[in-house]
Amino acid sequence: MGALLECRNLTKRYGNKRGVEQINLVLGSGRIIGLLGPNGSGKTTLIKLICGLLTPTSGEILINGSKIGPETKAQVAYLPDVTYLDESMKVKQILDYFADFYPDFNMHRAIDMLEALGINPRERLKTMSKGTKEKVQLILVMSRDAKLYVLDEPIGGVDPAARDFILHTILSNYNKEASVIISTHLISDIEQILDDVIVIREGHILEVSGKEAMCNKYGCSINDMFREVFRC
Amino acid sequence: MLGKLLKYDLKSNAVIMCIVFAAVAVATVGEKVALYFAHEYDDNPYIGISSMSMTMIYAMILIAAVFIAVFLVFRRFYNNCFGKEGYLTFTLPAKATHIYWSKYISALIILTAVAAIVIASLFVVAGNDARDILGFFKDIKTVMFDGIDVNPVLLTVLYILSVVVSFLFFISTVYCAICIGQNFKVHTLIASIVAYLIISWSVSILLSMISAVILVVSDRFGDTAFGKYIIISEIVQITVHIIGMIAEHFYCIHKMKKGLNLK
Numbered sequence: 390m391g392a393l394l395e396c397r398n399l400t401k402r403y404g405n406k407r408g409v410e411q412i413n414l415v416l417g418s419g420r421i422i423g424l425l426g427p428n429g430s431g432k433t434t435l436i437k438l439i440c441g442l443l444t445p446t447s448g449e450i451l452i453n454g455s456k457i458g459p460e461t462k463a464q465v466a467y468l469p470d471v472t473y474l475d476e477s478m479k480v481k482q483i484l485d486y487f488a489d490f491y492p493d494f495n496m497h498r499a500i501d502m503l504e505a506l507g508i509n510p511r512e513r514l515k516t517m518s519k520g521t522k523e524k525v526q527l528i529l530v531m532s533r534d535a536k537l538y539v540l541d542e543p544i545g546g547v548d549p550a551a552r553d554f555i556l557h558t559i560l561s562n563y564n565k566e567a568s569v570i571i572s573t574h575l576i577s578d579i580e581q582i583l584d585d586v587i588v589i590r591e592g593h594i595l596e597v598s599g600k601e602a603m604c605n606k607y608g609c610s611i612n613d614m615f616r617e618v619f620r621c
Numbered sequence: 622m623l624g625k626l627l628k629y630d631l632k633s634n635a636v637i638m639c640i641v642f643a644a645v646a647v648a649t650v651g652e653k654v655a656l657y658f659a660h661e662y663d664d665n666p667y668i669g670i671s672s673m674s675m676t677m678i679y680a681m682i683l684i685a686a687v688f689i690a691v692f693l694v695f696r697r698f699y700n701n702c703f704g705k706e707g708y709l710t711f712t713l714p715a716k717a718t719h720i721y722w723s724k725y726i727s728a729l730i731i732l733t734a735v736a737a738i739v740i741a742s743l744f745v746v747a748g749n750d751a752r753d754i755l756g757f758f759k760d761i762k763t764v765m766f767d768g769i770d771v772n773p774v775l776l777t778v779l780y781i782l783s784v785v786v787s788f789l790f791f792i793s794t795v796y797c798a799i800c801i802g803q804n805f806k807v808h809t810l811i812a813s814i815v816a817y818l819i820i821s822w823s824v825s826i827l828l829s830m831i832s833a834v835i836l837v838v839s840d841r842f843g844d845t846a847f848g849k850y851i852i853i854s855e856i857v858q859i860t861v862h863i864i865g866m867i868a869e870h871f872y873c874i875h876k877m878k879k880g881l882n883l884k
Contacts, residue, residue, distance in 0.1 A: 437883075440712050441711065441712065442707075442708065442711055442712065442881055442883060443881065444878070444879045444880075444881075458716075459622075459714040459715055459716055460714070462712055462713065462714040462715075463714035465712070467708070467712045469708040471705050471708065472705065473705045473706055473707075473708035473709050474706070474709065475633065475700075475701075475706055477633075486629060489625055489629075490625065490713050490714065490715075491714070
């Protein structure tokens, strides 16, 4: 089977500033991948490139063999690290919106998750707390049967109980034939669910390997390895 | 995909626009009633003052309706494409070209609708006096066309076309200015306003210069060439606006495809 995600000599610069530099990466299906790196390392840039929100300065990205475009966007479910929905809309309207645009959107799954959390689909987003809005966004993304889920800081800025809910939602709802890329600083919270780890520093990929292999190599957990490698 | 995008663009502003249209309808009825009483009881000062107040409110509501429509349309474009909502808009499985055209067509529909409502309201309020308004335009036509050697049908068509193209150009210029503003990391709104002013003034100056050249040239051929000057000036204006519009469309689509700068 071909690679799900392939980056070839991928470079993104913002004027003179570096975003990512000469990234070469091949990811297969059915994996949960942690994208780890300190602030400003290029994690969000890489994610935005994968989702088609940025255009590479050079190099290319292929998803399921296709260049970034409407076809790949239909296969990628993206959760940004900001609240990005039209706050004047009701949850039900947003569900309909997703169902209309994404053929892989599973309405029943979304409604079940909303019910489990006690979120009223007739409620408008602007009346909800920040945490509830983030949960709604996560539900929308995880209700898709996408080929690739890209989650940018899904557990950043939420309390530990909400983190457990988010991780549980991800694990119990993602398409098992798909891959999930999770970008985060909170490594200890997600370490147990990862299959593979990508470590990125100053726009370059420092390491890509299976979690177990990386733990064996450094003789410690991923969290301890991260603290050691990025010690200030 | 364009149809779906357009549906949601129109739906997003539908509620507010319905309220605006309802307000214009209510104001129209109010103004009509006020004018009736002012006409029937023209010796009553209280009714006269009330009628004048109603006319002021009516005028303000019409102006507000236009401003609200313009504000909503351009705010929607900014929020949807370059605000946080851009994270959703540009991860939809849609081409940037479709996203742009859905915004443009929805703006066109909403602004045309509000213009139509305002004009219809004015005619309703004018009632039988609407004939005087039409007569006024006929007088203008007589004054304008009788003194010059020009085909009135052709000139009328050109004027109408010029108004339509200017309207289309206005929308694309605002969109283009918003896109230009995205090239700046801070003060994007100010940059957009400055970009709009620069584009508008540049086009106006260019048109004035071309018109001056045409006038000088036609003047050499005597008074009979004045009609041709007007026709050529209109054609030049329409052409410049169309060329500008095409350039602006290309720039906006390019910006959406390759130059997103989402916060």
